[in-house]
Amino acid sequence: MSERILVVGPAWVGDMVMAQSLFLTLAKLPDTQTDVLAPAWSVSLTRRMPEVSDAIELPIGHGQLGWSARRRLGNRLREKAYSRAIVLPRSFKSALVPLHARIPIRTGYRGEMRYGLLNDIRPLDENVLTRNVERYVALGLPADASAPPAVPHPRLQTDGDNQARLLARLDLDRNRPVLAMMPGAEYGPAKQWPPESFAAVAREMRGRGCQVWVLGSDRDAQAGREIAEGSDGAAINLCGQTRLLDAVDLLGLAEQAVANDSGLMHVAAAVGCRVVALYGSTSPVFAPPLTDRGQTLYLGLECSPCRERECPLGHLRCLREISPQRVVDALVAV
Numbered sequence: 001m002s003e004r005i006l007v008v009g010p011a012w013v014g015d016m017v018m019a020q021s022l023f024l025t026l027a028k029l030p031d032t033q034t035d036v037l038a039p040a041w042s043v044s045l046t047r048r049m050p051e052v053s054d055a056i057e058l059p060i061g062h063g064q065l066g067w068s069a070r071r072r073l074g075n076r077l078r079e080k081a082y083s084r085a086i087v088l089p090r091s092f093k094s095a096l097v098p099l100h101a102r103i104p105i106r107t108g109y110r111g112e113m114r115y116g117l118l119n120d121i122r123p124l125d126e127n128v129l130t131r132n133v134e135r136y137v138a139l140g141l142p143a144d145a146s147a148p149p150a151v152p153h154p155r156l157q158t159d160g161d162n163q164a165r166l167l168a169r170l171d172l173d174r175n176r177p178v179l180a181m182m183p184g185a186e187y188g189p190a191k192q193w194p195p196e197s198f199a200a201v202a203r204e205m206r207g208r209g210c211q212v213w214v215l216g217s218d219r220d221a222q223a224g225r226e227i228a229e230g231s232d233g234a235a236i237n238l239c240g241q242t243r244l245l246d247a248v249d250l251l252g253l254a255e256q257a258v259a260n261d262s263g264l265m266h267v268a269a270a271v272g273c274r275v276v277a278l279y280g281s282t283s284p285v286f287a288p289p290l291t292d293r294g295q296t297l298y299l300g301l302e303c304s305p306c307r308e309r310e311c312p313l314g315h316l317r318c319l320r321e322i323s324p325q326r327v328v329d330a331l332v333a334v
Contacts (some may be wrong), residue, residue, distance in 0.1 A: 009038035013263025020154035027051035074100020158252035184220035188309030190281035198325035199230030206234035280318035
């Protein structure tokens with residue numbers, strides 16, 4: 001008899017990429033089907049994860065409790081007869097749908113008074129499971145499994161037909177190697193390397209035969225414009241012109257990427273780019289690029305990692321003092 005598992009996935013794009021390591025781990029189990037429940041902006045990534053059988057959109061806005069909506073969704077999911085649920089977020093509300101769906105085994109870490117909602121509550125030893133991805137994978141294994149667990153690297157699929165459409169629509173070509181830049185970070189400006197530093201790298205890499213694509217959402221449009229203008233036209237600003245899955249496909253065409261600690265950094269690693277990842281207010285120990293082709297740049301100042309959205313000291317030295325030349329050196333080393 002096959003086992004059907006519901007994973008309540010994370011809302012952040014980078015976390016959803018890391019969650020693929022759990023999905024790959026579950027796919028190794030015999031006769032197992034994995035469905036993923038998450039908000040629309042992150043669950044769309046599972047369309048590029050063949051080990052996910054069904055993507056279920058959580059119809060609730062960010063930060064909303066949505067008690068009635070979660071109850072209705074849980075009631076509808078009863079017909080799927082899931083044998084267990086794995087709840088990755090540590091919030092109270094994230095455990096409501098599996099409860100209403102009457103899933104017999106509901107696994108997750110202790111947090112926000114979830115006793116009664118979860119019945120397989122795991123303690124989290126952050127000194128053993130130092131990386132976020134290890135914490136995800138461990139929830140898919142028996143409680144007494146050795147830790148930290150083996151972690152398969154995420155590997156997102158790309159769509160060749162969509163790549164061709166994007167090249168035509170955005171007037172891009174592949175005549176020169178592509179360096180992708182992702183200047184955004186959804187969490188806040190304390191994770192964002194200055195646009196002028198990205199622009200300096202773009203100018204240097206154009207002289208070394210690369211073309212530069214700047215990718216991001218509408219929120220990154222201003223940074224994209226500053227990079228394009230500051231690079232004397234070396235960088236093409238594509239921020240706000242693509243959906244998330246379009247960015248997946250464009251990154252699949254890039255040889256290298258420079259990015260902040262962000263969702264698109266994890267996407268770039270998962271499609272096979274060689275990634276240079278920049279860390280300031282966060283630590284590369286917790287959420288590094290999951291690839292054998294990644295390099296992290298982190299100064300480790302006395303005030304780092306502060307994990308704040310904005311620099312509490314106002315100077316952002318942790319990122320400003322990572323020089324463009326150091327990033328160029330990392331790119332040209334290979």
